[in-house]
Amino acid sequence: MSRSVLYMSMSLDGFIAGPNDEPGNPGGDDFMRLHQWYGFALDAGPTAETTNGSGIGKQFLDEINETGAVLAGRNTVEQVDHWGGDHHDGVPIFVPSHRPPGTSVANYPLVTYVADGIVSAMSQAKAAAGDRDVLVHGAYTAQTALEADVLDELQIHQVPVLFGSGRRLFDVLPTRVELEIIRVIDTPEATHIRYRIVR
Amino acid sequence: MSRSVLYMSMSLDGFIAGPNDEPGNPGGDDFMRLHQWYGFALDAGPTAETTNGSGIGKQFLDEINETGAVLAGRNTVEQVDHWGGDHHDGVPIFVPSHRPPGTSVANYPLVTYVADGIVSAMSQAKAAAGDRDVLVHGAYTAQTALEADVLDELQIHQVPVLFGSGRRLFDVLPTRVELEIIRVIDTPEATHIRYRIVR
Numbered sequence: 108m109s110r111s112v113l114y115m116s117m118s119l120d121g122f123i124a125g126p127n128d129e130p131g132n133p134g135g136d137d138f139m140r141l142h143q144w145y146g147f148a149l150d151a152g153p154t155a156e157t158t159n160g161s162g163i164g165k166q167f168l169d170e171i172n173e174t175g176a177v178l179a180g181r182n183t184v185e186q187v188d189h190w191g192g193d194h195h196d197g198v199p200i201f202v203p204s205h206r207p208p209g210t211s212v213a214n215y216p217l218v219t220y221v222a223d224g225i226v227s228a229m230s231q232a233k234a235a236a237g238d239r240d241v242l243v244h245g246a247y248t249a250q251t252a253l254e255a256d257v258l259d260e261l262q263i264h265q266v267p268v269l270f271g272s273g274r275r276l277f278d279v280l281p282t283r284v285e286l287e288i289i290r291v292i293d294t295p296e297a298t299h300i301r302y303r304i305v306r
Numbered sequence: 307m308s309r310s311v312l313y314m315s316m317s318l319d320g321f322i323a324g325p326n327d328e329p330g331n332p333g334g335d336d337f338m339r340l341h342q343w344y345g346f347a348l349d350a351g352p353t354a355e356t357t358n359g360s361g362i363g364k365q366f367l368d369e370i371n372e373t374g375a376v377l378a379g380r381n382t383v384e385q386v387d388h389w390g391g392d393h394h395d396g397v398p399i400f401v402p403s404h405r406p407p408g409t410s411v412a413n414y415p416l417v418t419y420v421a422d423g424i425v426s427a428m429s430q431a432k433a434a435a436g437d438r439d440v441l442v443h444g445a446y447t448a449q450t451a452l453e454a455d456v457l458d459e460l461q462i463h464q465v466p467v468l469f470g471s472g473r474r475l476f477d478v479l480p481t482r483v484e485l486e487i488i489r490v491i492d493t494p495e496a497t498h499i500r501y502r503i504v505r
Contacts, residue, residue, distance in 0.1 A: 119462070119485065119501070120476035121320040137482070253468070263318070265464075267487045267501055269452070271479035277319035280470035283336075286318065288466050291497055293490040300497055302318070302466055 133186035175236030180245025374435030379444025
């Protein structure tokens, strides 16, 4: 049974991006502080093979790489130009957006812009994922998915830092959402908490 | 060696009070959702003796009751009229505020309003606490204590709920603050994380 799972690294004060988050400065100032826990080697790209430390980075990258589709917000995908057209293993990428895609997307057959809303985008992502999970990314996308009740789980990597300012994962939601804690992994670099959304 | 420790229950989206937080509605709408994890019996007051469930509520109340002084924000203390003048065991209560206290305070010899700022208030609280810790309460007070660098630790009780709106523990801070995770207690009702502030 496919689940939609939001994966986000967040500071204790709720920020998932630093100030000045824009193309050319993806994730804003000092964004990598929120992702140090992966343990990427400094001289290599962020892949499962380059992580070190406690091994928790590799564990989560492996988990992410097992998902069968990606649903990510336009802000997220444009900052990294759609991961060059392939997030991992050739799985399809869905981007909910009312505006037409930029020109690069014509070169990316795995990327689909969905103009008729988050419910439709999630439905297409779940169909594409089959019995695998859908990886969800992005703050605005998370909020719209919560509002539309199409998000199943949250995997929060809570990083021991107060960022002070930037972009929040959860800004203001129209309703309260009850959660169930289903897994806590305690490491020195981050507290990894997985929640199920209670319906 | 006395430490100043902020104890706060917080939703995953960072709220420590619901909407409409004001005298007569302390903590705002549905405030008790953030404190259910204590396990208070519904027909009794919130004391260590009335907790049930996992026992974690009693553990934290015992920890709080071992502190040697209280430093709390004016908003916090006025909503509960200074806990009737005694938070626990007759320890002194310090309230940083530039305005003179309300009339009830004349009846509370343990309560001291400190007009010359958070650094002075913390210094008086630590002196009063001796080798015991100082219990810190309140969102605005936490932020000013962080800014003035007089806070030593954070004990966050992170509750599995998205509150959606209300009052945040950490609004916007002027600087980044690095933390060290020193204890994680994983229970179904809340994730209890203790942080040391890295200087």
